[in-house]
Amino acid sequence: MRELKLRTIVLATSAALAAAMAVSPVSAETPEAPGQGANAPTAKNIILMVPDGLGMSYVTATRIFLNGPDGDPLYFETLPQIGYQRTHSADSTVTDSAAAGSAWATGEKFNNGEASCHSDGLTCLESPPTILELSKAEGKMTGLVATSTITHATPAVFGAHSHSRQCQAEIGRQLVEVTGVDVLLGGGIGGNRDGYNCEQYPGQDPNSVLALAQGLGYTYVMDETAMNDAVAAGDEKILGLFTPGGKTPEMFRVDPEETYPLGEPTLPEMTTAALDVLEESNQGFFLMVEGSQIDWAGHANDLDYLLAETIAFDEAVQVVQDWIAADPAREEQTLLIVVGDHETGGMMINGPYGELSEPGDKIEDGWTSGGHTAQDTFIWSQGPGSSLLGGVLQNTDLFDAMESVLQTN
Numbered sequence: 552m553r554e555l556k557l558r559t560i561v562l563a564t565s566a567a568l569a570a571a572m573a574v575s576p577v578s579a580e581t582p583e584a585p586g587q588g589a590n591a592p593t594a595k596n597i598i599l600m601v602p603d604g605l606g607m608s609y610v611t612a613t614r615i616f617l618n619g620p621d622g623d624p625l626y627f628e629t630l631p632q633i634g635y636q637r638t639h640s641a642d643s644t645v646t647d648s649a650a651a652g653s654a655w656a657t658g659e660k661f662n663n664g665e666a667s668c669h670s671d672g673l674t675c676l677e678s679p680p681t682i683l684e685l686s687k688a689e690g691k692m693t694g695l696v697a698t699s700t701i702t703h704a705t706p707a708v709f710g711a712h713s714h715s716r717q718c719q720a721e722i723g724r725q726l727v728e729v730t731g732v733d734v735l736l737g738g739g740i741g742g743n744r745d746g747y748n749c750e751q752y753p754g755q756d757p758n759s760v761l762a763l764a765q766g767l768g769y770t771y772v773m774d775e776t777a778m779n780d781a782v783a784a785g786d787e788k789i790l791g792l793f794t795p796g797g798k799t800p801e802m803f804r805v806d807p808e809e810t811y812p813l814g815e816p817t818l819p820e821m822t823t824a825a826l827d828v829l830e831e832s833n834q835g836f837f838l839m840v841e842g843s844q845i846d847w848a849g850h851a852n853d854l855d856y857l858l859a860e861t862i863a864f865d866e867a868v869q870v871v872q873d874w875i876a877a878d879p880a881r882e883e884q885t886l887l888i889v890v891g892d893h894e895t896g897g898m899m900i901n902g903p904y905g906e907l908s909e910p911g912d913k914i915e916d917g918w919t920s921g922g923h924t925a926q927d928t929f930i931w932s933q934g935p936g937s938s939l940l941g942g943v944l945q946n947t948d949l950f951d952a953m954e955s956v957l958q959t960n
């Protein structure tokens with residue numbers, strides 16, 4: 552409790568400082584002024600972490616389960632800058648993950664289903680560059696980590712352009728052949744789904760994408776040992792596919808009786824491996840880490856699944872926080888953002904009323920939907936550029952913040 556109060560005071564102080572700086576004229580004395588002049592902040596490394604589908608009730612429910620109503624915050628809750636964002640897409644009040652991710656990736660609103668490409672519904676018409684591609688153009692290494700297929704909507708929008716998120720084999724081809732993302736860790740490579748005009752990309756299936764990647768010099772790994780061996784060997788292009796579809800849910804985090812496949816890396820373990828590779832880059836890196844199945848738990852209205860996947864994601868955030876804290880230069884040079892793309896399920900906490908929960912207790916959940924909702928989502932951040940993320944924002948503003956601190960050499 553004491554610690555929590557202290558942090559509140561520190562937060563209030565830095566918020567007041569940020570407010571004072573926002574109104575003071577830009578000059579040599581205000582080196583933190585975003586995007587202005589030679590002293591504008593730059594970020595050698597950008598790490599975007601996405602708890603897909605996470606609404607504020609998810610945070611409260613997970614915190615109560617782990618630490619009780621009066622206990623410590625989750626790891627990502629300790630990031631100093633907090634804001635929230637509108638999530639609507641170009642054509643829908645309720646967004647899907649492709650349009651929501653594309654808004655972060657490019658700074659533009661897209662129709663639901665589009666992956667960083669404006670389309671006529673059948674073909675790609677215009678593809679603005681993504682923050683991952685812009686980072687690569689600055690000489691940075693790049694990485695995508697997810698618990699879905701690695702070609703699913705959220706990773707797709709950073710390293711590929713497609714009129715439809717359903718053309719997953721084509722998205723996979725672009726990730727390895729066109730964009731050449733250095734580190735790809737997740738489930739499998741998805742196939743092109745019928746009925747979405749993916750036939751315009753002929754001759755592709757997940758196996759051909761895999762063969763293509765190996766021909767392009769990727770080290771292909773299928774389990775944790777091989778992943779760690781590749782990292783230790785200094786391999787700079789790694790494709791880790793650990794399950795045919797989405798990865799195994801990390802249910803053991805809620806129920807100790809649950810087993811997890813021996814040799815399959817968890818989300819925190821994949822995050823560690825990605826950092827071990829990318830930290831070798833002299834020019835820094837862009838890394839996106841997604842807790843993809845938090846959203847799937849929401850679609851299923853499944854509280855245990857939601858708690859397990861949110862805890863796994865939070866431990867991945869802890870891995871990143873520890874990596875940053877290990878070196879003062881990293882603290883100065885790394886922008887870390889944690890943000891959900893939309894809420895899923897309309898989850899609410901209806902109880903217990905009249906008694907106080909204890910650590911280990913599960914809240915009484917209520918749901919309004921099996922799909923996404925239009926609720927605004929929270930943004931937690933730290934590092935250069937995070938002062939731009941403390942307000943009431945559009946999801947497209949996150950691209951502007953990231954783009955403004957991309958280091959130019």
Ligand SMILES: [Zn+2]
Nearest residue numbers: 603604648892
């Ligand atoms: Zn989503």
